[in-house]
Amino acid sequence: MNFMSNKNILITLLGIIMVVTFGVIAFSYNKEQRQDIDKEQKVQLSDVDEKVYVALEGEGKVVVIDSVQKKILTTIDLTDRAGSPIGYMAHNVQVAPDGKSVWVTANAMQEMEMNDNGHAEEGGDSEHDMKNIEKPLDQIIIIDPYTDQIIKRISISPDNHLAHVAISPDSKKAYVTAQEKGLMYTIDTETFEIEKTLDLGTGSGPHGLRISPNGAKAFIALLDGKALATLDISTYKIQQIPFDSGAVQTAVTPNGRFAFVSLYTTKQIAKLDTTTGKIEKINLPKESKGPVQLYSTPDSNFVYVADQGYYFDQPTGNTVYRIAVENGEIDQTITAGSAPHGVVVDSDGKFAYITNLLSDDVSIINVATGKEIARIPAGDMPNGISIWNRNNGGTP
Numbered sequence: 120m121n122f123m124s125n126k127n128i129l130i131t132l133l134g135i136i137m138v139v140t141f142g143v144i145a146f147s148y149n150k151e152q153r154q155d156i157d158k159e160q161k162v163q164l165s166d167v168d169e170k171v172y173v174a175l176e177g178e179g180k181v182v183v184i185d186s187v188q189k190k191i192l193t194t195i196d197l198t199d200r201a202g203s204p205i206g207y208m209a210h211n212v213q214v215a216p217d218g219k220s221v222w223v224t225a226n227a228m229q230e231m232e233m234n235d236n237g238h239a240e241e242g243g244d245s246e247h248d249m250k251n252i253e254k255p256l257d258q259i260i261i262i263d264p265y266t267d268q269i270i271k272r273i274s275i276s277p278d279n280h281l282a283h284v285a286i287s288p289d290s291k292k293a294y295v296t297a298q299e300k301g302l303m304y305t306i307d308t309e310t311f312e313i314e315k316t317l318d319l320g321t322g323s324g325p326h327g328l329r330i331s332p333n334g335a336k337a338f339i340a341l342l343d344g345k346a347l348a349t350l351d352i353s354t355y356k357i358q359q360i361p362f363d364s365g366a367v368q369t370a371v372t373p374n375g376r377f378a379f380v381s382l383y384t385t386k387q388i389a390k391l392d393t394t395t396g397k398i399e400k401i402n403l404p405k406e407s408k409g410p411v412q413l414y415s416t417p418d419s420n421f422v423y424v425a426d427q428g429y430y431f432d433q434p435t436g437n438t439v440y441r442i443a444v445e446n447g448e449i450d451q452t453i454t455a456g457s458a459p460h461g462v463v464v465d466s467d468g469k470f471a472y473i474t475n476l477l478s479d480d481v482s483i484i485n486v487a488t489g490k491e492i493a494r495i496p497a498g499d500m501p502n503g504i505s506i507w508n509r510n511n512g513g514t515p
Contacts, residue, residue, distance in 0.1 A: 167185050167187075167192065167509075168187070168508065168509045168510070169185075169186045169187060169465070169506065169507065169508045169509065170183050170184065170185060170186065170192065170264065170506070170507045171183070171184040171186050171463075171472055171481070171504065171505075171506050171507075172184075172212045172214060172221055172262075172264075172504065172505050172506070172507065173212065173461075173474055173481060173497050173498075173501045173502075173503070173504050174209035174210055174211055174212040174223060174224075174461075174501065174502045174503040174504070175209055175497065175498040175499055175500060175501055175502075176208045176209055176210055176499075176500045176501075176502045177208075177479075177498070177499030177500030178209075178498050178499045178500075179196070179197050179198060179206040179207050179208055179209060179225075179228065180194050180195060180196050180197060180209060180498060181194070181195040181197065181209055181212055181221075181223060181262065182194050182195075182497050182498050182501070183195065183267055184481065184495060184497070186465070186470070186472075186483075186506070189483065189493050189495055190495070191495070191496075191497070192267075193267050194498070195262060195267055195268075195269065197209055197223065197225050197260055197269070199255075199258070199272065205227055205228065205255045206227075206228040207225035207226060207227055207228065207257075207258060207260070208225065208226045208227075208228060209223050209224070209225055209260075209502070209503070210224045210225070210226060210280075210281065210282060210283075210502050210503060211223070211224045211281075211282060211283040211284055211502065211503035212224075212284075212503040212504065212505050213283075213284045213285060213286055213503070213505045213513070214264065214286075214505040214506060214507045214512070214513025214514060215286045215290040215293075215308065215512070215513050216286060216287075216288055216289070216290050216512050216513050216515060217289075217290040217512050217513070218264065218507055218508065218509070218511070218512030218513050219263075219264070219290065220261050220262065220263065220264070220270075220290075220308065221261065221262040221263075221264050221505070221507065221513075222259060222260075222261055222262075222284045222286065222293055223259070223260040223261075223262065223284070224257075224259060224281035224282060224283060224284050224295060224503075225257065225258045225259065225260045225281065226257045226279070226280055226281055227254070227255035227256060227257050227258070227277065228255075254277035254278065255277065256274040256275055256276055256277055257274075257275045257276065257277065257278070257279045257280075257281050257297075258272050258273060258274050258275065258281075259272075259273040259275065259281065259284065259293070259295055259304075259306070260272055260273075261273070261311070264507045271311050273306065273311050273313070275297070275304070275313075276300075278299055278300075279297035279298070279299055279300055279302070280297065280298040280299040280300075281295055281296070281297055281298075282295075282296040282297070282298045282325065282326045282327065283295070283296050283326060283327045283328050283368070283503070284296075285328050285329055285330050285337065285515075286308070286330070286513070286515075287330055287334045287352075288330065288332060288333070288334045288515070289334060290308060290512075291307070291308055291309070292305055292306065292307065292308060292314075293305070293306040293308050294306075294328060294330065294337055296325040296326060296327070296328055296339065297325070298324050298325060298326055298342065298343075299324075301318060301319045301320055301321055301322065301323040301324065301325065302316055302317065302318060302319065302325070303316075303317040303319060303325055303328070303337075303339065303350075304316055304317075305317070315355070317350070317355060319339070319341065319344070319348060319357070320344065322343050322344060323341045323343060323344035323346075323348075324341055324342040324343025324344055324365070325339050325340070325341055325342070325344075325348070326340050326341070326342040326366070326367055326368065327339075327340040327366075327367055327368030327369055327381075327412065328340065328368075328369060329368075329369045329370060329371045329378070329515070330352075330371070330515070331371055331375055331378075331393070332371065332373055332374070332375045332515070333375060334352065335351070335352055335353065336349055336350060336351060336352060336393075337349075337350040337352060338350075338369040338371060338378045338380070338391075339369065340366035340367055340368050340369050340380050340381070341359070341365075341366055342365045342366060342367060342383075343365065344359075344366075345361060345362050345363065345364060345365055345366065346359045346360055346361045346362060346366060347359065347360045347362070347366055347369065347378075347380045347389065347391065349378075349391075360389075360391070360398060362380075362382055362385070362389065363382075363384075363385055364382035364383055364384040364385040364387065365382070365383050365384060366380045366381065366382060366383075366389075367380075367381045367382075367383050367410070367411050367412070368380070368381050368411060368412045368413060369381075369413075370413045370414050370415050370422055371393075371415065371515075372415045372419035372422075372444060373415060373417055373418075373419050373515075374419040375393060376392070376393060376394070376419065377390055377391060377392060377393060377419075377444060378390075378391040378393055379391070379413055379415075379422055381410040381411060381412070381413050381424065382400075382410070383409045383410060383411070383430070383431070383433075384409070384431070386402070386403045386407040386408075386409060386410065387400045387401060387402055387403060387410075388400070388401040388403065388410060388413065388422070388424060388442060389401075390444075390447060399447060401442060401447040403424070403426065403440060403449070404440075404449070404452070406438070407426050407428075407436070407438075407440075408426055408427065408428025408429070408433050408434050408435060408436030408438075409426065409427060409428040409429075409430065409431070409433045409436065410424045410425065410426050410427070410440075411425050411426075411427040411430075411459075411460050412424075412425045412460060412461050412462045413425065413462060414462040414463055414464050414471070415444070415464070416464050416468050416486065417464065417466060417467070417468040418468055419444060420443065420444055420445075421441050421442065421443060421444060421450075421486075422441070422442045422444060423439055423440070423441055423442075423462050423464065423471050423473075423484075424439065424440045424441075424442060424462070425439055425455075425459040425460055425461065425462045425473055426438045426439065426440060426459065427458045427459055427460050427476060428458065429458045429476065429477065435457055435458050435477060436458060436459065437454055437455055437456060437457055437458070437459065437475075438452060438453065438454060438455065438459070439451075439452075439453040439454075439455050439459055439462070439471070439473055439482075439484065440452055440453075441453070441489065451489035453484055453489055453490070453491060454491065455473045455475055455482040455484070455491060456473070456475025456477075456478035456480050456482055456494060457475055457476070457477040457478035458475060458476035458477040458478070459473045459474070459475050459476070459482070460473075460474045460475070460476040460501070460502055461473065461474035461501065461502055461503050461504035462504070463504045463505055463506055463514050464486065464514070465506055465508070465514070466506070466508055466511040466514060468486055469485070469486055469487070470483055470484065470485060470486060470492075471483075471484040471486055472484075472504055472506070473504075474497070474501035474502060474503070474504050475494075475501065476500055476501065476502065477500075478494075479496065479497060479498060479499055479500065479501065480494050480495055480496050480497050480501070481494065481495045481497050481501060481504070482494050483495070
């Protein structure tokens with residue numbers, strides 16, 4: 120009995136040793152395999168000369184696209200896992216001009232789902248339930264473009280609807296609009312501290328913004344306030360130009376001569392002469408569904424306009440217009456995906472990239488021919504878009 124008992128114990132011990140040994144070997148192999156995959160991915164990222172960053176509002180992620188290979192390199196999940204996991208809707212993304220950082224406006228979700236209008240709906244059985252839930256803070260999230268890892272989260276406050284972020288030409292300041300609260304934040308890009316909070320007025324609804332090439336002014340689209348706000352960055356004084364329509368986004372030509380703003384409900388583009396202050400309105404074709412984002416070519420000769428529609432009970436568009444800056448004429452009408460939203464043009468002026476909100480993809484347009492040459496699946500509800508280039512930094 121003792122011999123058999125000892126034999127059984129020995130066999131059991133040998134079995135345990137074998138399981139542990141094989142487990143360690145398997146773990147080591149898997150760990151090495153994971154390290155090899157991570158190393159391979161880092162090599163792939165480091166070898167890429169140009170990347171396109173796309174904010175996926177419906178997924179709470181940022182997708183990174185290789186512009187040459189026209190394929191997805193990686194996807195960055197914005198979920199904050201410190202404590203209870205909190206998802207973040209990525210609305211806008213902007214690469215800094217020096218190419219050292221990527222900035223994302225991220226609005227918190229707590230038991231939320233996306234509705235058909237692309238906005239979050241909070242869960243909960245009653246209004247009482249929602250009052251007892253501590254609301255998470257909206258964030259500005261910063262990504263390192265060399266590793267595509269999140270390096271900083273700047274918490275703001277709940278229910279801001281952080282809309283757009285723009286970076287100064289010297290990459291030292293970031294400017295962020297908070298649509299629901301009518302504010303604009305100025306952030307030091309080195310310390311990540313909020314330096315100033317500018318109150319644009321109750322009901323102003325600041326949405327898109329761009330900075331002038333000399334860094335002296337910010338052009339802010341007031342969606343609810345139906346105006347273009349021009350901010351003198353040195354004095355923080357504001358001048359407003361009123362319109363009959365909500366203003367969605369602005370664009371500035373690289374030579375600094377003109378600023379443009381999209382007027383959604385009147386289906387127009389307003390052109391501002393930055394020297395004289397003169398305003399000219401450009402009517403889009405009667406087929407227009409409602410312009411959203413717009414962007415200038417590097418030579419300052421053309422502006423691309425995404426005619427999205429869809430919001431505010433408008434029909435959904437699928438068209439991108441190209442407007443000649445000097446005479447305001449539309450010289451190209453380009454078919455893109457469903458509900459074209461975000462627009463950016465590469466630093467060489469060869470390709471324009473368009474996010475298509477409802478077809479969940481990115482259109483690539485050949486600037487010379489005015490034709491869509493590729494469409495890349497991106498993810499749920501792609502919104503903002505920006506380009507990182509190893510040699511030229513970020514698109515403004």
